Amino acid sequence: MTGIYGAYLYNDQMPIALLVAMHALTILGPTLIKIGYVMRLLAQHRIRGPETTVGACLQAIAV
Numbered sequence: 001m002t003g004i005y006g007a008y009l010y011n012d013q014m015p016i017a018l019l020v021a022m023h024a025l026t027i028l029g030p031t032l033i034k035i036g037y038v039m040r041l042l043a044q045h046r047i048r049g050p051e052t053t054v055g056a057c058l059q060a061i062a063v
Contacts, residue, residue, distance in 0.1 A: 003029050 003025025006018070014022075 003022050006014070006022030007026055010022075
């Protein structure tokens with residue numbers, strides 16, 4: 001959110017390096033959130049094990 005505010009909504013002047021950083025944050029911020037989410041899913045998969053995957057659940061229902 002800081003990147004979007006600084007890059008597009010803030011109307012005062014700022015140094016060019018800061019403006020470039022704000023524009024970079026509009027791309028890097030969501031990317032880091034997605035990477036964190038995938039890491040969370042991988043950790044949950046390791047803790048619970050493969051028997052809690054959707055495929056295993058569907059096989060259990062089919063039996």
